[in-house]
Amino acid sequence: MIRKLLASVREYKKDMILAPVYVTLESVLEIIIPTLMAFLIDNGITQKDMTYVWKIGLILVVCAVFSLITGVLAGRSAAIASAGFAKNLRQDMFYNVQKFSFSNIDKFSSASIITRLTTDITNVQNAFQMMVRLAVRAPMMIIFALIFSFRIDAKLSLIFLGVIPVLGLGLWLIMSHVHPIFVRVFRTYDKLNSVVQENLRGIRVVKSYNREAFEVEKFKGISKSIFEDFSRAEKRLAFNMPMLQFCLYSSMLLLSWFGAKSIIASGNNAAIGLSTGELASLITYTMQILMSLMMLSMIFVMIIISRASVERIVEVLDEESDLKNNDAPICDVKDGSIAFEDVSFAYTASADKMVLNHIDLTIQSGETIGIVGGTGSAKSSLVQLISRLYDATSGSVKVGGVDVRNYDIESLRNQVAVVLQKNVLFSGSIKQNLRWGNENATDEELIKASKLAQADDFIREFPDQYETYIEQGGTNVSGGQRQRLCIARALLKQPKILILDDSTSAVDTKTDSLIRQAFRENIPDTTKIIIAQRIASVQDADKIIVMNDGKVDAVGTHEMLLETNAIYREVFESQNRGGVGDEA
Incomplete structure (x- = not known):
């Protein structure tokens, strides 16, 4: 996992290396200072040698200044490295998500991916910054301080060695109990983000049905769950500080007690015992060692929190798209002909029932095909296989006479434009939205596509028109304007296959008819597949496919199906009898 994450450091590797180097220099200087203080006390102040005091004092000032400079440089390098690492990691995750198939996205959910890109990466960034600075500083301080302490008095220094195992055992117990809680907390964060996302997306429905109170209670329930888990984790982490303070004060008391006895016994003669300056140095080293242990405990806490985040981030980085190009993909789509050859499909390998069952269809290039059927008859699933949003579980789907799995995915999708019923427009001008279909489209091309989609008239009614x-x-x-803008956007791709997945449901029948007429007259060579609930939207198609329970129930013209297919006839009669010309 660590190797996977460190691959995102890249151009910030220099700062990642410099930070520990500066920290090492800072630690060495801080370790030298207590020894210099001991010399100052024993050989300068005690001996009343002012020349020696000034000499050592000047060296102390220089050490302190250089320690400060290296500390600032270490902090700067650590900040740059951690911020850059987080930027690259977020970029790598987002880039990998863009390659996901629908099934990969379904596995994680959009709310979970957002949490991983925000909260989880922030946790890892904070841990990384501590690791490149404090995780180097603390061990260095402990090692150097122990070496200098043993040089002064080996017996008294054994006090430190007795403290370290106690702290290590305590930290391990805390970490083993807290980590599972944070794993659960971040999963709950996913649910919280999902609820917020769903609420904001459907805020009009919430207000229309006066369900604000229900949504608030739902949010409070999940928020309370996060609070309880965090409280449970913090209660366990709270043992960290008392344990450290116990070890710190115990060490100080033992060192003061035994050190004072040694000084009294030796009469402050360093040759036979411990001097006052050496005791002062030992106390300073005690503080440095125990403060470093405290830093390590903070790092452990951060690691506990970030460990769950690391696992979730690596899950996204390791996820590979179900849909890949083969070794020698075909980039040229010859025409818009489509063939389904004994195609069956299920969204997951473990599904009990196939969504599509043994589909055999042949569509000629340039034909207009209508698809009708009840809810759940797998109309949308059928057309999603054409642009390879999913792969067929068995059988093959061919476009231009070639199995879609043999095409370069980008090349295939550039020739298949899909307009969904739930259309998505992005924040920006109308021009910017239309150019999603072709980023290099001229203003004339935008207007032409908008006229074909019957969008030009309402666009020109806006004060800023296309801006x-x-x-x-x-x-x-x-809703109808959104659908027409999305149709215009699709037309700008100049695709060989145009799929309208119930994408005129929000427009009136007259506009629907004008759109279809424009298609017939202006893009006759484009294969047009129209999924619709309204029979009026497909009755003039070259062929109409009737879907039922994942199977093709019938294929034929409007007149033929009225005579031979019960499902089609029943839908047609119900719509005409009830006057449901605009049924969505």
């Missing part, structure tokens, strides 16, 4: 700003999600335009 009109679209709010996130397209909330400042109507």
